[in-house]
Amino acid sequence: MPLPYSELVMEHFRHPHNVGRMEDADAKAMEGSPACGDMVAVYLKVDPETQRISDVSFESYGCASNIATGSIITDLAKGKTLEEAKHISWQEASDALGGLPPIKAHCSVLAVDGLRAAIQNYEERHGLVKERVPTTVEEVRRRLKHVMNPVTGLDLVRTKLVQDIEVADGKVRVVVDLPADHQFAANMREEIAEKIEPLWDVKEVVVEFTE
Amino acid sequence: MFEKIVYLDNAAATRLDERVLEAMRPYLFDLYAVATSQFGYSLGVDARDALESARGRVALALGAKPEEFVFTSGDTEASNMALKGIALALGEKKGRHIVTSPLEDFPVLYSARALEKQGFRVTYLKVDETGRVDLDQLRDALTPETILLSVQAANQEIGTLQDVKAIGEIARDKGVLFHTDATHAFTRVPLDVREVGVDLVTVSAHTIHGPKGVGGLYVREGTPIRKWMDGGFQEFDLRPGVENIPGAIGFAEAVELVTPDETARLQGMRDRLIERLLKVPQTRLNGHPLYRLPHNANISFRFVEGESLLLHLDMRGFAVSTGSACFSRSLEASHVILGIGGDHERAHGSVRFTFGRFNQDEDVEAVAGALEEVVTELRRISPLGKE
Numbered sequence: 001m002p003l004p005y006s007e008l009v010m011e012h013f014r015h016p017h018n019v020g021r022m023e024d025a026d027a028k029a030m031e032g033s034p035a036c037g038d039m040v041a042v043y044l045k046v047d048p049e050t051q052r053i054s055d056v057s058f059e060s061y062g063c064a065s066n067i068a069t070g071s072i073i074t075d076l077a078k079g080k081t082l083e084e085a086k087h088i089s090w091q092e093a094s095d096a097l098g099g100l101p102p103i104k105a106h107c108s109v110l111a112v113d114g115l116r117a118a119i120q121n122y123e124e125r126h127g128l129v130k131e132r133v134p135t136t137v138e139e140v141r142r143r144l145k146h147v148m149n150p151v152t153g154l155d156l157v158r159t160k161l162v163q164d165i166e167v168a169d170g171k172v173r174v175v176v177d178l179p180a181d182h183q184f185a186a187n188m189r190e191e192i193a194e195k196i197e198p199l200w201d202v203k204e205v206v207v208e209f210t211e
Numbered sequence: 212m213f214e215k216i217v218y219l220d221n222a223a224a225t226r227l228d229e230r231v232l233e234a235m236r237p238y239l240f241d242l243y244a245v246a247t248s249q250f251g252y253s254l255g256v257d258a259r260d261a262l263e264s265a266r267g268r269v270a271l272a273l274g275a276k277p278e279e280f281v282f283t284s285g286d287t288e289a290s291n292m293a294l295k296g297i298a299l300a301l302g303e304k305k306g307r308h309i310v311t312s313p314l315e316d317f318p319v320l321y322s323a324r325a326l327e328k329q330g331f332r333v334t335y336l337k338v339d340e341t342g343r344v345d346l347d348q349l350r351d352a353l354t355p356e357t358i359l360l361s362v363q364a365a366n367q368e369i370g371t372l373q374d375v376k377a378i379g380e381i382a383r384d385k386g387v388l389f390h391t392d393a394t395h396a397f398t399r400v401p402l403d404v405r406e407v408g409v410d411l412v413t414v415s416a417h418t419i420h421g422p423k424g425v426g427g428l429y430v431r432e433g434t435p436i437r438k439w440m441d442g443g444f445q446e447f448d449l450r451p452g453v454e455n456i457p458g459a460i461g462f463a464e465a466v467e468l469v470t471p472d473e474t475a476r477l478q479g480m481r482d483r484l485i486e487r488l489l490k491v492p493q494t495r496l497n498g499h500p501l502y503r504l505p506h507n508a509n510i511s512f513r514f515v516e517g518e519s520l521l522l523h524l525d526m527r528g529f530a531v532s533t534g535s536a537c538f539s540r541s542l543e544a545s546h547v548i549l550g551i552g553g554d555h556e557r558a559h560g561s562v563r564f565t566f567g568r569f570n571q572d573e574d575v576e577a578v579a580g581a582l583e584e585v586v587t588e589l590r591r592i593s594p595l596g597k598e
Contacts, residue, residue, distance in 0.1 A: 013519070019591075019592045020302055020592070037555060038516065059593060059594035060593065061514060061593045061595050062537070063519055064519055094509055106542070107537060184542060185542060
């Protein structure tokens with residue numbers, strides 16, 4: 001059967017690991033929204049002594065690559081310390097799955113972000129975070145590294161599509177070096193807004209295209 | 212591969228009918244010459260006669276005269292020809308305004324957008340929650356500068372039929388040319404150009420068990436239209452290129468093989484599937500309950516995503532389609548579901564089933580049963596719909 005997904009992806013899609021809601025979770029996070037497309041929820045149980053993830057589970061409202069990444073990322077996170085788990089990258093997850101098609105990168109990044117958000121949720125609940133800092137151009141750029149260019153499967157920053165970023169008075173302006181009628185323009189606009197809007201001091205996100 | 216695939220994506224492509232292939236065969240191996248003028252060699256003259264007879268047979272199904280039908284490579288080219296050909300003919304003479312519906316399939320939608328870039332103004336009509344255009348607004352939208360109204364006969368995704376007769380009357384009244392994309396309605400829903408005030412009609416063979424790569428445009432006699440593609444003088448000097456005679460013969464054969472009895476049979480399967488699937492909790496029918504293509508069902512399942520659903524069904528041997536963004540080539544959710552006021556979630560969980568000649572009665576229960584299983588499993592792992 002000629003599918004774009006590897007055998008491993010299909011195996012995790014068919015029989016995902018660590019699925020389900022955890023009623024007694026120490027932390028949880030939901031990434032994405034039904035309005036924009038895929039969603040993933042991640043639940044954590046953390047050993048307070050060792051800061052190790054003793055249990056982790058996820059729920060997915062998404063496509064095959066989203067489900068498979070949720071499955072593999074929870075496998076990878078189990079038993080790791082919060083610090084270690086924070087650094088699990090999308091690339092690691094993708095490699096562990098035998099590779100993902102470029103066009104599906106954005107769906108799977110969501111699961112990685114879900115894990116990070118759940119860790120952040122744990123840290124916030126347990127007083128482990130520093131004070132909130134104002135959003136900077138660097139922070140916007142860091143977040144744009146999680147918006148995938150569906151053509152290449154690499155992020156917008158690495159593929160040099162981000163021409164300009166401005167941050168002023170709660171307004172973030174991102175200029176993408178693509179024509180406004182590009183095949184994926186509408187998709188990228190949504191993805192960028194989804195990544196930048198949650199920042200605590202951002203009120204408005206404007207995405208512009210160069211042509 | 213599976214022993215048997217239950218194929219329910221007949222709006223996308225259909226299995227070729229063997230009788231169509233048999234009809235085409237002589238034109239691939241014996242009468243393979245190009246259609247020449249009457250002064251050419253006899254093989255070419257015979258080829259031309261075959262082409263003209265095929266033209267007459269397809270035209271007849273529309274109630275048209277043979278010389279009013281132009282063969283093209285399919286519906287995409289036919290709709291491009293209609294919009295761009297009329298724009299070329301009337302853009303300077305009459306005006307630069309086009310009216311269409313926001314639910315059109317890509318050939319019409321993107322031809323309109325291409326013309327917008329060239330300075331044409333395009334009005335996208337309001338549609339109701341079933342996808343039917345607002346006739347009062349349509350009447351108001353047609354101005355003395357309007358050169359073309361393009362509203363599809365039936366929608367490609369949700370199957371909604373437009374009232375082409377009423378739309379044609381309004382267009383006539385206002386003196387505006389009317390094009391309809393009948394790719395999905397042709398032969399399954401009656402459309403006779405002697406009864407409907409339509410000037411251009413897009414049709415295609417690939418939706419009715421004919422060959423891929425052949426379709427055509429009905430052009431009412433006297434319609435001002437210019438050639439939009441450069442080349443030779445074939446097809447009344449409207450469509451250059453070597454004629455696809457085997458395709459034309461196959462198209463004519465396919466048209467004649469569709470019968471009212473068969474269409475009624477497909478409609479019976481469709482009705483049973485809709486009834487069955489609406490019993491699954493948290494589902495809804497997309498499109499109109501009555502004014503819809505006889506072979507189309509489109510259902511949204513809440514809390515599940517269409518690509519996952521499609522893959523699980525594929526593993527069980529069923530082929531369907533979805534309006535989910537994850538499945539689309541542009542990663543955008545179905546413009547049709549969004550266009551009728553649906554949200555992303557409804558588009559995400561929408562599944563289209565389209566029946567064809569080779570579907571059997573038992574396919575209905577088989578796909579419904581498989582869907583129930585898959586939807587239950589995907590809802591189990593979904594974070595939505597649990598409170």
